[in-house]
Structures are given as C-alpha cells and as structure tokens.
Amino acid sequence: MRRKCRDYADRFVGIQRDEFRRLGVFAQWDNPYLTKDFSFEACEARELAAVIETGGLYRRRKPVHWCASCATALAEAEVDYDEHRSISVYVAFPAEGAGGALAPYAGSKPAVAIWTTTPWTLPANLAVALNPHLDYVLVEAGERSLLLAAAMVEGLRDKLGLGRTLATFTAAELENLELRHPWIDRPSRIILGDHVTLEAGTGCVHTAPGHGHDDFVVGSTYGLEAYAPVDARGRFSAEVPEFEGRFVFEADPAVVELLAERGVLLASEEIEHSYPHCWRCKKPIIFRATEQWFLSMEDNNLRARALAEIDRVQWIPDWGRERIYGMVKNRPDWCLSRQRAWGVPIIALHCQDCGSIESSAELALHAAGLFESEGADAWFAREIAELLPPGFSCSSCGGVNFERERDILDVWFDSGVSFSAVMESEFGSGVISDLYLEGSDQHRGWFHSALLASVATRNRAPYKAVLTHGFVLDGEGRKMSKSFGNVISPQDIIKRYGADILRLWVAAQDYREDLRISDEIVKRLADSYRRVRNTSRNLLGNLADFDPGTDWVEFSQLPELDRWILGRLHDFISRCREAYDAYEFHLVYHALNNFCSVELSSLYFDIVKDRLYCSARDSRERRAAQTTMYQILQALVRVVAPVMSFTAEEIWKSIPNASADDRADSVFLSDFPAAEEQWLDRDSAGRWEGIWKLRGEVTRALEEKRRDGEIGHSLDTRVILSGSGSEFEVLEALGAAGLAEVFIVSEVELKRDDSIRSLLVEVVAPRGEKCARCWIHAKGVGSHDDHPQLCDRCHAVIVAAAGTP
Amino acid sequence: MEYKQTLNLPSTDFPMRARLPEREPAAIEAWERMDIYGRMQEHRASAPKFLLHDGPPYANGAIHIGHALNKILKDIVLKYKALAGFATPYRPGWDCHGLPIELQV
Numbered sequence: 001m002r003r004k005c006r007d008y009a010d011r012f013v014g015i016q017r018d019e020f021r022r023l024g025v026f027a028q029w030d031n032p033y034l035t036k037d038f039s040f041e042a043c044e045a046r047e048l049a050a051v052i053e054t055g056g057l058y059r060r061r062k063p064v065h066w067c068a069s070c071a072t073a074l075a076e077a078e079v080d081y082d083e084h085r086s087i088s089v090y091v092a093f094p095a096e097g098a099g100g101a102l103a104p105y106a107g108s109k110p111a112v113a114i115w116t117t118t119p120w121t122l123p124a125n126l127a128v129a130l131n132p133h134l135d136y137v138l139v140e141a142g143e144r145s146l147l148l149a150a151a152m153v154e155g156l157r158d159k160l161g162l163g164r165t166l167a168t169f170t171a172a173e174l175e176n177l178e179l180r181h182p183w184i185d186r187p188s189r190i191i192l193g194d195h196v197t198l199e200a201g202t203g204c205v206h207t208a209p210g211h212g213h214d215d216f217v218v219g220s221t222y223g224l225e226a227y228a229p230v231d232a233r234g235r236f237s238a239e240v241p242e243f244e245g246r247f248v249f250e251a252d253p254a255v256v257e258l259l260a261e262r263g264v265l266l267a268s269e270e271i272e273h274s275y276p277h278c279w280r281c282k283k284p285i286i287f288r289a290t291e292q293w294f295l296s297m298e299d300n301n302l303r304a305r306a307l308a309e310i311d312r313v314q315w316i317p318d319w320g321r322e323r324i325y326g327m328v329k330n331r332p333d334w335c336l337s338r339q340r341a342w343g344v345p346i347i348a349l350h351c352q353d354c355g356s357i358e359s360s361a362e363l364a365l366h367a368a369g370l371f372e373s374e375g376a377d378a379w380f381a382r383e384i385a386e387l388l389p390p391g392f393s394c395s396s397c398g399g400v401n402f403e404r405e406r407d408i409l410d411v412w413f414d415s416g417v418s419f420s421a422v423m424e425s426e427f428g429s430g431v432i433s434d435l436y437l438e439g440s441d442q443h444r445g446w447f448h449s450a451l452l453a454s455v456a457t458r459n460r461a462p463y464k465a466v467l468t469h470g471f472v473l474d475g476e477g478r479k480m481s482k483s484f485g486n487v488i489s490p491q492d493i494i495k496r497y498g499a500d501i502l503r504l505w506v507a508a509q510d511y512r513e514d515l516r517i518s519d520e521i522v523k524r525l526a527d528s529y530r531r532v533r534n535t536s537r538n539l540l541g542n543l544a545d546f547d548p549g550t551d552w553v554e555f556s557q558l559p560e561l562d563r564w565i566l567g568r569l570h571d572f573i574s575r576c577r578e579a580y581d582a583y584e585f586h587l588v589y590h591a592l593n594n595f596c597s598v599e600l601s602s603l604y605f606d607i608v609k610d611r612l613y614c615s616a617r618d619s620r621e622r623r624a625a626q627t628t629m630y631q632i633l634q635a636l637v638r639v640v641a642p643v644m645s646f647t648a649e650e651i652w653k654s655i656p657n658a659s660a661d662d663r664a665d666s667v668f669l670s671d672f673p674a675a676e677e678q679w680l681d682r683d684s685a686g687r688w689e690g691i692w693k694l695r696g697e698v699t700r701a702l703e704e705k706r707r708d709g710e711i712g713h714s715l716d717t718r719v720i721l722s723g724s725g726s727e728f729e730v731l732e733a734l735g736a737a738g739l740a741e742v743f744i745v746s747e748v749e750l751k752r753d754d755s756i757r758s759l760l761v762e763v764v765a766p767r768g769e770k771c772a773r774c775w776i777h778a779k780g781v782g783s784h785d786d787h788p789q790l791c792d793r794c795h796a797v798i799v800a801a802a803g804t805p
Numbered sequence: 806m807e808y809k810q811t812l813n814l815p816s817t818d819f820p821m822r823a824r825l826p827e828r829e830p831a832a833i834e835a836w837e838r839m840d841i842y843g844r845m846q847e848h849r850a851s852a853p854k855f856l857l858h859d860g861p862p863y864a865n866g867a868i869h870i871g872h873a874l875n876k877i878l879k880d881i882v883l884k885y886k887a888l889a890g891f892a893t894p895y896r897p898g899w900d901c902h903g904l905p906i907e908l909q910v
Contacts, residue, residue: 020897
C-alpha cells in the first residue's frame with residue numbers, strides 16, 4: 001500500500017516537473033524535495049521530537065472536524081464553507097423539577113427554549129448554555145411557559161406563541177439548574193458561556209460537548225464529557241437505540257418527528273446556511289469527539305508568540321496580515337493526528353500493561369534514525385522491539401510490552417516543517433527564507449502551519465515576507481469547472497500561443513485580486529507581445545553594422561533627440577526596477593507597453609529612420625542613433641527577461657557585435673540594466689514635452705491636408721511656425737532643421753513675430769524638388785550633373801560610397 | 806541607378822514571426838545543455854542570497870492554470886533577483902503524502 005503510494009507520487013512528480021519546465025521555469029529540477037523522501041520524513045520525526053520537547057503535544061478526546069465519508073479528522077485548512085440546507089428546530093427542555101429560581105413558577109410548566117440547526121446532535125445534548133451577561137425571562141406560551149433571552153422575545157412572539165412575561169432572571173440565578181433531556185431519561189443542565197450570542201435563536205444554546213468546539217470548551221469547565229454517540233462513518237451507535245445505524249444527516253427528519261411526538265417541538269423550518277464541507281469529497285462534515293493528538297496553542301504561549309511573529313513579517317498584499325492574524329488568534333488547538341495510512345506516523349507507543357501512552361523526544365529521535373535509511377515505512381514494517389530505544393520502558397509502570405500508535409501526522413505538519421527539512425538542511429539552522437509565495441488560500445494552509453511549527457520550536461517565523469496571489473477565473477469572473485466547460489488549461493495556451501504569452505499574461509495581471517483569463521484576453525496579450533517583438537526586431541535590424549567598440553558616440557555628442565529617448569529609457573528602467581522590487585509586475589507590463597508603442601515606435605523610430613537609412617553608413621549622426629539604440633536594446637532585453645524569458649534569450653543571441661561586457665552566454669548571466677545618471681536632463685525633458693505637444697498639432701494639420709487630397713507624404717510639405725515668447729525660444733533652440741526632422745517634413749521655417757501670442761502653424765508646399773533617395777524636398781536636387789535626382793546630402797553619401805571599394 | 810539599394814536598411818535574422826510553440830522546446834533544450842540554472846548560481850556564487858522557499862504542490866494530476874500562475878510568479882521574482890545581483894538557489898518541492906493519493910491507490 002505505502003509502496004504503491006510512493007510510486008503514484010513519483011509518477012505525478014515527473015509529469016508536473018516536465019510541465020513546469022515547459023513554462024521556462026529555472027530550478028533544480030533534478031534535485032527536488034519530496035515530502036516522502038526518507039531524509040524529509042526523518043527530519044519531520046525530529047521536528048515532532050522538538051515539539052514533544054516543548055511539552056505542547058497532548059492527546060485527548062475532543063471534537064474535531066470529521067468527514068464521515070472519508071472517515072478521518074480534517075484540519076482547519078481542509079474545510080470549505082458552502083451553502084447547505086438544514087432543518088432548524090425550536091425545542092422545549094422541560095424544567096418543571098428545576099427548582100431554584102424557577103421553583104415559584106413550577107405550576108406554569110416551565111421549559112427552556114433552544115434553537116438548533118443540527119437536530120441530530122440532540123441525542124448528545126448534555127447542557128443548555130446561557131450568556132452570563134444577559135437577562136432571561138419566563139414567558140407564557142400556551143399550556144406551558146418558556147425561558148429565553150429577554151432581548152429575543154419580541155422577534156419570536158408569533159413563532160413560539162408567546163404571551164405574558166411571568167418573571168425576569170439574571171443568567172447567574174439560573175446556573176446549574178437541572179433540566180430534562182427532551183426525550184431521553186437523562187438530565188441536562190443550565191451552564192453559562194460567553195460564546196452565546198443573540199445573532200439567532202433564543203439566547204439559550206443546546207450544548208453537545210462531543211459535537212462542537214464551543215460546546216466542548218464550555219462543557220469542560222463544567223466537567224461535561226465529550227459525548228459523541230456516532231461512529232467513524234457518521235452513524236449513530238448503540239448508545240442511541242432509537243436511531244442506531246442511521247447516518248446522522250438522514251436521521252434529522254426522524255429526530256424532528258420524535259420531538260413532535262413528545263410534544264417538545266416548538267417550531268421547525270428549513271434554512272440555507274453556510275456549513276463546513278470536506279475539501280476532498282465536498283460532502284458536509286460533522287464535529288465528532290475522538291481521541292486525537294493536539295498541539296496546544298496556549299502551552300508555552302504559542303498563540304501569543306505566533307501573533308507577535310506575524311507582525312514581524314511583511315505581508316504582500318498587506319491585508320494578508322489581518323487574515324492570518326485573525327485565524328491564529330481564534331483557532332483551536334492544532335489537531336495533528338489523522339486516521340489514515342499514507343504519511344509520517346505520530347511516534348508514540350501504547351503500554352500493553354497499564355494502558356498509558358508514551359510519547360517522548362527520545363522515542364521520536366530513535367524513529368528518526370530508522371526513517372533516515374528506510375523512510376517512515378519503518379514504523380509500520382519493523383518489529384515493535386526495534387522501535388524502542390535501548391532500555392526503553394513504560395514511564396508509568398515500567399512495562400516493556402507496547403503496541404505502536406497507528407495515527408499519522410496531518411499533511412500540513414509535513415509541509416509545515418519544510419523550512420527545516422529543506423531550507424535549514426541546505427543553508428544552516430539560522431536561515432530564514434526571504435519569501436514564501438503561494439495562493440491566498442495558504443493563509444490558513446501552509447503559511448499557517450509553517451508559522452506554528454517554526455514558532456513552536458524556533459520562536460520565530462520561517463519567512464521574512466509572504467506574498468499571495470488570487471485565483472484564476474474565466475473571462476466573466478466565474479470559477480472554472482469541468483462541468484461548466486470554461487476551463488482554460490496552461491497546456492492549451494502553450495500549444496496555441498507559447499509559454500511566453502502565458503508568462504506575459506501572468507505579469508500583466510494585478511495578482512492581488514482574483515485573475516481572469518479567456519481567449520480574448522490571451523489574444524490581446526499576444527498583440528502586445530508582437531509589439532515588443534517588433535520593437536526588438538527594429539532595434540536588432542538597425543544594429544547590424546554597429547560595433548560598439550569602434551562606432552560608439554559619447555553621450556555629450558548625441559543629438560538632442562537621442563538624449564531625450566535616453567532620458568525616457570532612464571525613466572523606463574527606474575520604473576521597472578521599482579515595480580520588480582515591489583513585486584508589482586503589472587506595472588512592468590504597462591511601462592513596457594508604453595515605452596515600446598509610444599516613445600519608441602510612434603516617436604523615436606519614426607523620426608530617426610531618415611538618419612539611419614539615408615545618412616552615410618559611418619556618419620556621426622547615424623552612429624549616434626545606433627549608439628542610442630544599442631543601449632535601448634541592452635536595457636529592454638534585460639528588463640523583459642524575467643517575464644518573456646524565451647524571447648529575451650532569442651533577442652540576446654541575435655544581438656550583433658555585442659560589446660565584451662554584454663556578451664554573456666545567456667541574458668540570465670547578465671545584470672539588470674543601470675539607469676545612467678547622465679541620461680537625466682530635466683530641462684531638456686521639459687522642452688521636449690512642449691515639442692511633442694506641438695508635433696501633435698502639426699500632425700493634425702498634416703492629416704487635414706492629406707484628407708483634402710492636397711498632400712501625399714508628410715515630406716511633401718513645409719511647415720511655417722510663427723510666434724513669440726519663451727515657447728518660441730524652445731523651438732529656436734532645437735532649430736528649424738531639428739524640427740523638420742522631428743515633424744518628418746521637408747522644411748520648417750521659424751518666424752518670430754511679437755504680435756502673435758499663441759503659436760501659429762501653417763502647412764504649405766515645399767520648396768525644391770523631391771530627392772529620389774530620401775524623399776525630402778531639398779535644395780540641390782537637380783544641381784548635380786552625375787545624380788540630378790539627389791539632394792546635396794544624398795549626393796555626398798553616394799559619391800563618398802562610390803569612392804570606397 | 807536604383808537608389809533604394811543605397812539605403813542602410815535594417816537587416817537581422819531575428820524573425821518577425823515568433824512561432825513560440827515550435828521554438829520554445831529547443832530553447833529549453835539549449836538551457837539544459839548549458840545548465841543555465843547551475844551557471845546562474847555559479848555566476849552569483851559570492852553574492853548575497855535571496856531565498857524563495859517553494860511551497861510543495863500536491864503530486865496528483867496534471868498542472869492547471871493556478872499552478873502555472875504560481876510557478877511563473879516565483880520564476881519572475883527569482884530571475885529578476887538574479888539579474889539584480891543576488892544568488893537565487895531554488896529547489897522545487899512536492900507534497901506526496903495524504904488522503905488524495907491514498908484514495909487513488
């Protein structure tokens with residue numbers, strides 16, 4: 001059985017590993033840790049020893065979440081709350097013989113009114129709890145009188161047929177009065193507990209200590225037994241002959257019928273309410289008292305220490321802190337035992353002579369030694385004598401006849417101690433992980449169990465920061481389910497689009513909330529992927545003949561436009577670095593999109609094209625553009641590498657003539673780009689903002705002309721700008737030629753005119769003929785006999801090129 | 806004379822069409838051949854460590870979109886930290902005990 005479980009796990013570890021690798025995830029794939037590794041199981045036994053050493057482990061009969069269908073106890077983390085339909089009942093607990101404060105009213109046939117949504121727990125009733133701070137009243141109700149909280153009378157007057165109030169009591173006056181069970185010949189008694197509220201019911205709470213946590217806690221202060229006459233399969237035992245063998249939920253209607261027969265049913269109704277369900281089989285679960293092993297939250301102040309540690313951890317997003325704090329603050333003791341076979345045993349022995357149970361660090365450490373070489377299977381396979389440390393005997397009677405404990409440890413203890421089995425084993429005992437990163441359900445799962453296991457034995461949290469992400473929903477925000485047919489699998493996306501698109505999707509989402517995915521969403525991402533790819537291709541293509549070693553142009557020698565885009569690059573790199581540091585990857589995605597589509601594609605590339613294509617190959621202005629583009633490409637490829645890993649590596653390997661510093665075998669062996677201080681020029685950035693605004697106006701004016709059929713290409717125009725003041729000075733600083741380049745027109749004329757306040761834009765026909773090579777209407781076209789169709793610039797380029805072999 | 810031939814037009818082998826589903830498996834092979842993970846650790850051998858501890862998914866069934874989301878987020882964090890100068894050892898894990906496997910078997 002355990003052998004088969006090992007093989008089964010191995011098979012799926014192999015499958016999932018290949019799938020994770022296909023996502024482009026880098027890891028020690030050939031050396032993963034498995035909770036079934038012998039070394040892990042041995043380490044877990046040692047952690048159990050450490051827990052035993054603290055004295056916090058105890059065994060007791062207590063109600064725990066119990067799945068009757070899986071026949072096992074469940075951890076807090078294994079319980080899901082879901083809507084469930086129950087019969088709720090109001091029941092009278094006869095109090096005629098109660099005496100005490102009720103004695104004077106015995107003639108009114110007093111009874112205590114309770115309300116419950118689990119009628120099947122009534123056979124296990126041992127008490128009725130009242131809130132010690134509330135007033136209770138005895139009210140006429142037909143042939144009898146009912147006791148209930150004063151505050152609840154009006155709301156229940158019609159339902160329970162309440163009449164005149166006969167008397168008022170404090171809860172304290174009623175404590176310990178003896179009631180009768182509604183049908184079983186057994187007393188029930190009035191007890192007091194702060195857990196009783198006025199949210200629903202009568203203010204008098206049916207108490208079955210074997211079937212509820214609060215009931216158990218308050219019951220134990222009154223010495224009540226955790227009575228639960230229900231077997232592991234959820235069937236009534238012989239202790240309840242009237243329902244023996246019946247499944248508890250199916251017994252509900254019969255209980256109601258019996259109550260009605262006995263004349264103690266005051267009212268009943270069906271209700272929908274949130275009810276715990278098994279995370280595995282999805283069936284409603286019960287609380288059932290059984291003998292279990294617990295880690296105490298109060299011994300050694302574990303709860304208080306864990307809460308203090310929570311405040312030393314960085315929770316991302318920050319509401320994670322509230323969530324786990326509330327859970328740790330309110331949780332019951334940790335039920336560590338499971339009645340299953342496949343796991344690490346609770347290392348304890350039952351003395352066959354005196355019946356006591358031995359659990360000690362010595363015993364657990366001895367077992368750990370066996371686990372190291374044979375795994376936890378040794379606990380079940382070895383002779384009992386081999387499980388005993390030398391000279392071991394019962395601490396109560398000195399006996400040496402033992403039977404082994406058969407419960408195993410909660411799997412959350414397995415993964416909870418991974419900080420020890422994995423991180424401390426590799427990095428030393430003082431190590432604390434920088435980050436745990438899981439879905440937001442792990443506040444009650446792994447983050448929680450790891451915190452308790454680590455605080456219990458190390459007095460510190462095992463992590464410095466915890467990051468959580470939401471769940472993936474479909475495009476409409478619905479949960480994915482096979483039956484609904486809206487499941488989108490990673491395998492499908494990889495097959496159709498590739499892992500890089502899936503990775504880009506991950507980065508693009510604000511993962512703090514639930515995330516959505518649909519064909520449409522993925523298609524949109526494929527579009528932005530293409531933009532980044534084309535941007536990169538454009539950069540690569542224009543660098544084909546650029547050698548940074550020989551062609552580099554110093555920053556101070558770069559044209560204004562190139563210095564402007566490097567300023568933008570500075571901003572892009574800084575934003576991305578900050579976003580990565582804050583784990584806000586969607587901001588990287590937005591910065592990337594903006595930089596590629598706005599600053600690069602629609603501004604810089606468009607404008608710089610003339611210099612790159614038409615200027616002499618080795619000219620200063622062309623090398624300047626290439627120097628700039630080289631730096632943009634080097635930054636871009638490294639910024640996107642964590643997200644679009646495949647594409648970044650492909651770009652990296654396509655970079656021609658990379659400088660020695662940039663020639664690592666992989667982009668992942670390079671450094672995140674540095675935003676160079678010299679790129680920042682705030683004055684220039686301000687000037688350019690004005691220029692871009694003006695460019696927008698010019699483009700609109702050109703558009704109009706184009707629509708009217710007056711011009712074809714923007715180069716078939718001359719733009720006249722008239723104005724005055726500081727705004728105009730900015731234009732003069734860049735100069736007419738610079739502006740023509742930026743606007744992609746043949747000529748710009750600047751006319752200072754102090755009578756014009758706001759700038760005037762005129763688009764007119766160009767002067768000069770169109771150059772056949774660069775399409776600019778320029779002087780010189782027609783003046784060169786050898787190349788009459790070329791402008792002066794292009795003529796010079798061609799002649800020089802012809803002169804060189 | 807055809808002046809277009811005299812322009813310095815862009816030229817690169819980097820293809821316009823990504824064809825990721827076909828190309829990515831070869832890239833993975835290349836990474837594994839060069840032992841990219843090992844090379845990255847070596848490269849940052851003396852750098853400060855950034856330790857992300859992998860939460861073990863349950864070893865049952867194929868991965869779903871939630872698993873992919875989780876592992877990719879971790880990978881983004883670690884690759885960024887590696888580029889930013891940290892040593893980023895990362896050992897993935899699996900949860901192998903428990904009821905779901907016991908019931909399957």
